[in-house]
Amino acid sequence: MSNERKQQIIKAANQSFATFGYKATTMDHVAKAANVGKGTIYNFFKNKEQLFQEIISNLLLEMKTQAESVIDDQKPLKENVHLALYELLQYRRSHQLTIQMVQEAKEMGTAAVQEALANVEGLITAYLREKIEQAIERGDIRPCHPEMTAFMMFKLYTAFIIDWEERHQPLEKEEIMHLFDEYVFKGLSPS
Amino acid sequence: MSNERKQQIIKAANQSFATFGYKATTMDHVAKAANVGKGTIYNFFKNKEQLFQEIISNLLLEMKTQAESVIDDQKPLKENVHLALYELLQYRRSHQLTIQMVQEAKEMGTAAVQEALANVEGLITAYLREKIEQAIERGDIRPCHPEMTAFMMFKLYTAFIIDWEERHQPLEKEEIMHLFDEYVFKGLSPS
C-alpha cells in the first residue's frame, strides 16, 4: 500500500471538494484525478465521509499551525487573541475549501459539511481557551470560565466580522481591537 | 369594506401561518377559516406577502409593548437591558408564529420569512439603541456608538441563550446577567 498513492488521493479529493463541494464530488472523479482505480480509494479510506474527515483534520492542523505562526507567548493575551482570531477567520475566508463548505452548509445543509464546520469552530474556541488558561496562570487576567470566555470571544469576533458587515460598512481591524479592549479585556483585567 | 372582516382575515391568517408556516398556508384556507370569499382578501391586502407583513407589524408592536411593560426608565440601563432582552427573546421562543418562522427560515429558507425575522432582530436592536442613547444623555454610561453597542448586546445575548445551549447546560438568568456585568457594563461605565 503506497503512501504516495494515498497522498495523491487526498490531494485530488481536496481539490475536488474545494471546487465542487462535498456533495457534488464523486469518488469516480477523485479516482480519475488521482490516477487510481476507484476501488483503490477504499484501501485507504472506509468511505467518502472518512476521506473528507481526513482532509478536514489536515485543514485543522494547518489552521492551528498558521495561528501559532503569528502568536508570541511573550505578548499579552489581548494581542494574541486578536492575532489568532484574525488569522483563523481570514484563513477561513480565503481558502477555497472552507469557502465552499460555508456555502454548501448554508445552501444545502449537507450534514458532513456542517459537522466539519462545527469542528473548525471547535478548534478556534479550544485554541482560545488554551491561551486564556495560560494567561490566568500567569496572573495576566482574573480567573474566569475559560471555555465560556473563549466562546464569547469567538462569537463576538464573528459577529463583528460577518454579521455587522451584512448591513454596515466593514469594521477595520483596529476598530475591532478597540471594541475588544473596551469590553472584553477590560472585563478580564485583574482586580 | 368592513373592518370586522379585515380582522377576521388577519386572525385566520395569523393562526394558519402559526400552524402551517408561511409557505404551506394557502389563501384558500385563510379565506375559508375567515368565512370570506378568497377574492375578498385582496380587497384588504395586495397579496399574500403583504398580509404576512401586516401580521408581522402587529407582532413587532406587541413585542415592543411587552418589552415596555417590564421596563422602568428609573432603573439603571443594565437592568433594563437584561429585562428587555430576556422578555423579547422569551417572546420569540414561546409564540407559535415565531417558532414556526425560525424553523421555516432554517429548513426552507423562505425569503418572506427570513425578511420577517430580520425585522424582528431589527426591532430588538433599535430598542436597545434607544435605551443606550437615553443612558448616555443621562450620563449613566460613557459615550459610545449606540448602534454598535446594541448590536453587540443582542449578538452576545443570543449566543448565550441559543448557541451555548446547543452544546452545554443552559445558562441561568443570573449567570447571563453576571457575564453582561463583567463584559459589557464594566466597559460602559463612565470614567
Added chain:
DNA sequence: AAGATGACCAAATGAACGATTTAGTCATTT
C-alpha cells in the same frame, strides 16, 4: 501472495412529464 482495477449492482438522484394546486384576477352576484 499482495495490491490494483473497474465491472457490477442496489440505492440514490435527477430529469421528464402530467396531474394537481395555488395566487391572483375579474365577471357575476348580492
Added chain:
DNA sequence: AAATGACTAAATCGTTCATTTGGTCATCTT
C-alpha cells in the same frame, strides 16, 4: 359598492424511468 368563487397561468407535487453514485469484489497485474 362590496363580496364571491370560477377561471387561468404559473408553480408545485407526485410518479416514473433513466442515469448516476458509493461501495463491493471477482479478476487481473505485479
